[in-house]
Amino acid sequence: MKIFSKEQIYKGDQLTAEKQNISSTELMERAGTQIFNWIHQRMQGAQVPIHVFCGIGNNGGDGLVLARQLVNYGYNVHIYVVNCSEKRTKDFLINYDRIKETTKKWPIMLNCEADFPEIGPDDIIVDAVFGIGLNRPPNEWVKRLFQHFRASKAFTLAIDLPSGLYADKVPKDENGVVWADYTLSFQSPKLVFFLPDTSKYTRQWEVLDIGIDLEFLQQTETEVELIGKNEMLTIYKPREKFSHKGTYGHALLIGGSHGKMGAMILSARGTMASGAGLVTTFIPKCGYIPMQSVVPEAMVLTDADDEKLTSITFDIEPTAVGMGMGMGLDQKTQHAFQKFLKSNEVPLVIDADGINLLAKHKDDFKLIKPQTVLTPHPKELERLLGSWKDDFDKLKKAKAFSKKYKCILVVKDAHTITVFEDKLYINSTGNPGLATGGTGDVLTGIITGLIAQGYEPLTASLFAVYLHGKSADIAVEDYGYQSLTASHVIDYLGQAYLDLFAKPQVQQKQEEKSGNS
Numbered sequence: 001m002k003i004f005s006k007e008q009i010y011k012g013d014q015l016t017a018e019k020q021n022i023s024s025t026e027l028m029e030r031a032g033t034q035i036f037n038w039i040h041q042r043m044q045g046a047q048v049p050i051h052v053f054c055g056i057g058n059n060g061g062d063g064l065v066l067a068r069q070l071v072n073y074g075y076n077v078h079i080y081v082v083n084c085s086e087k088r089t090k091d092f093l094i095n096y097d098r099i100k101e102t103t104k105k106w107p108i109m110l111n112c113e114a115d116f117p118e119i120g121p122d123d124i125i126v127d128a129v130f131g132i133g134l135n136r137p138p139n140e141w142v143k144r145l146f147q148h149f150r151a152s153k154a155f156t157l158a159i160d161l162p163s164g165l166y167a168d169k170v171p172k173d174e175n176g177v178v179w180a181d182y183t184l185s186f187q188s189p190k191l192v193f194f195l196p197d198t199s200k201y202t203r204q205w206e207v208l209d210i211g212i213d214l215e216f217l218q219q220t221e222t223e224v225e226l227i228g229k230n231e232m233l234t235i236y237k238p239r240e241k242f243s244h245k246g247t248y249g250h251a252l253l254i255g256g257s258h259g260k261m262g263a264m265i266l267s268a269r270g271t272m273a274s275g276a277g278l279v280t281t282f283i284p285k286c287g288y289i290p291m292q293s294v295v296p297e298a299m300v301l302t303d304a305d306d307e308k309l310t311s312i313t314f315d316i317e318p319t320a321v322g323m324g325m326g327m328g329l330d331q332k333t334q335h336a337f338q339k340f341l342k343s344n345e346v347p348l349v350i351d352a353d354g355i356n357l358l359a360k361h362k363d364d365f366k367l368i369k370p371q372t373v374l375t376p377h378p379k380e381l382e383r384l385l386g387s388w389k390d391d392f393d394k395l396k397k398a399k400a401f402s403k404k405y406k407c408i409l410v411v412k413d414a415h416t417i418t419v420f421e422d423k424l425y426i427n428s429t430g431n432p433g434l435a436t437g438g439t440g441d442v443l444t445g446i447i448t449g450l451i452a453q454g455y456e457p458l459t460a461s462l463f464a465v466y467l468h469g470k471s472a473d474i475a476v477e478d479y480g481y482q483s484l485t486a487s488h489v490i491d492y493l494g495q496a497y498l499d500l501f502a503k504p505q506v507q508q509k510q511e512e513k514s515g516n517s
């Protein structure tokens with residue numbers, strides 16, 4: 001799913017109005033009506049007090065359209081105008097007049113803290129104060145209004161964007177933002193819903209279709225994309241009937257050290273489960289027996305050293321290499337790693353201590369070949385890029401790094417963002433059960449396995465991150481967040497593949513009823 005920028009959203013509105021020959025007021029009517037339908041479907045006329053707080057721009061205008069419809073349907077509505085600026089937009093004013101024609105209970109003007117209404121914990125707040133037009137921090141009294149919302153504990157439904165949240169930067173003061181339970185967003189979700197600094201401002205979100213011009217939606221290239229099942233189905237490569245293990249590549253995993261052989265075992269199992277034809281691991285001698293015993297499907301080559309890697313040489317011809325898991329930072333390992341980077345021509349995934357070694361010897365950045373995949377967790381990313389001011393600064397630095405070295409940066413987090421040059425791909429699967437040792441090693445194994453099978457490095461990264469998260473989402477149903485382990489992510493990878501083709505339950509039930517399944 002495309003994630004449009006603020007500028008693109010304004011352009012989409014304008015183009016839609018022109019092409020469909022409607023006014024911006026009519027578009028606002030659609031937007032407010034969609035919000036109303038959403039609420040009406042769930043509330044069915046229930047007389048819970050609904051407090052609609054409208055700003056003075058078009059977000060406020062949406063709020064007024066909604067409020068008018070709630071009044072018309074007999075809901076228990078309280079309408080407020082948050083009088084935070086002298087200015088009013090045209091469509092706000094049109095809808096302000098319309099509401100005055102609808103009810104004698106005119107909107108209440110809020111100008112300062114003394115005007116704040118009482119809000120009960122079981123009431124509903126609709127936040128239509130600011131949308132994507134916010135361009136400076138709210139006034140102090142408006143910030144206090146947002147804190148008043150939060151203190152009330154009432155369910156808070158934000159329109160388009162929680163007020164006080166910018167579409168393209170991180171607000172400095174968290175008290176100056178509405179903490180929404182749910183956000184109904186127009187056209188596309190906003191990037192800020194997925195970033196660690198700003199995702200806390202909405203617990204859940206949903207996109208409402210307001211009939212924006214289809215051609216515009218299809219043809220506009222966006223910098224950001226949300227990756228879900230639909231995007232992955234188009235890149236999935238089916239298994240051929242007359243295929244054999246040679247068809248699906250030979251993945252080589254390099255890493256491990258005394259006490260960290262588990263990382264390599266998890267990676268190797270992840271690579272096998274991803275569908276690679278053959279897997280070989282290159283590890284220090286001490287890992288030979290554990291690897292052979294635990295992963296009998298994998299072949300094992302060993303370094304001359306017992307405890308660490310000192311010289312990476314092999315006589316196989318891998319189709320993809322994944323390296324760095326549990327590798328350690330010994331100087332001899334560093335030399336072997338550097339030498340390998342200089343000579344390697346095979347598609348490469350660098351993780352964990354591979355990234356740490358690069359970060360310690362920044363001169364080696366020039367050895368990163370185009371299309372190399374790097375999979376840093378937040379701390380490794382900081383070692384690689386230096387510190388950042390906020391999430392937008394982090395993404396800017398990540399894009400610059402990717403552009404400079406033409407590499408793919410898999411920025412791991414609750415919503416992993418894969419960065420390639422100027423593009424950002426946000427993953428939609430995964431859960432906090434993954435916050436446990438070894439899950440990153442599994443991910444590297446899967447990426448390497450997919451590249452070995454012929455997926456392009458970028459596609460392999462997106463697909464692997466998606467499947468890894470999906471596997472955890474299925475496994476968490478059986479194990480819960482606390483007991484989910486990296487091994488479960490491997491065990492459920494098959495379910496994640498199968499889920500790609502699972503029919504939605506409703507459709508399945510209908511087909512079963514009519515005997516079509």
Ligand SMILES: NC(=O)C1=CN([C@@H]2O[C@H](COP(=O)(O)OP(=O)(O)OC[C@H]3O[C@@H](n4cnc5c(N)ncnc54)[C@H](OP(=O)(O)O)[C@@H]3O)[C@@H](O)[C@H]2O)[C@@H](O)CC1
Nearest residue numbers: 028057058059085130131132133134135136137138160186
């Ligand atoms: N397709 C769509 O997406 C559709 C979108 N629609 C809706 O339009 C919304 C965008 O509306 P918008 O452009 O009028 O901006 P909005 O967020 O209401 O802000 C209002 C104005 O407030 C001002 N202002 C800024 N910061 C301020 C501050 N701190 N304190 C005080 N004032 C401040 C600033 O004006 P300024 O004072 O700077 O001149 C700004 O222009 C969008 O989120 C969606 O809800 C639908 O109606 C139709 C379809």
Ligand SMILES: Nc1ncnc2c1ncn2[C@@H]1O[C@H](COP(=O)(O)OP(=O)(O)O)[C@@H](O)[C@H]1O
Nearest residue numbers: 377413414430431432434435437438439440441
């Ligand atoms: N709260 C979370 N929600 C979703 N995914 C998470 C969360 N925490 C961690 N993950 C995922 O788990 C993996 C952890 O990787 P990493 O920190 O490298 O683990 P390790 O080094 O122990 O293998 C990444 O893929 C990351 O995106």
Ligand SMILES: [K+]
Nearest residue numbers: 127130161163
């Ligand atoms: K809002």
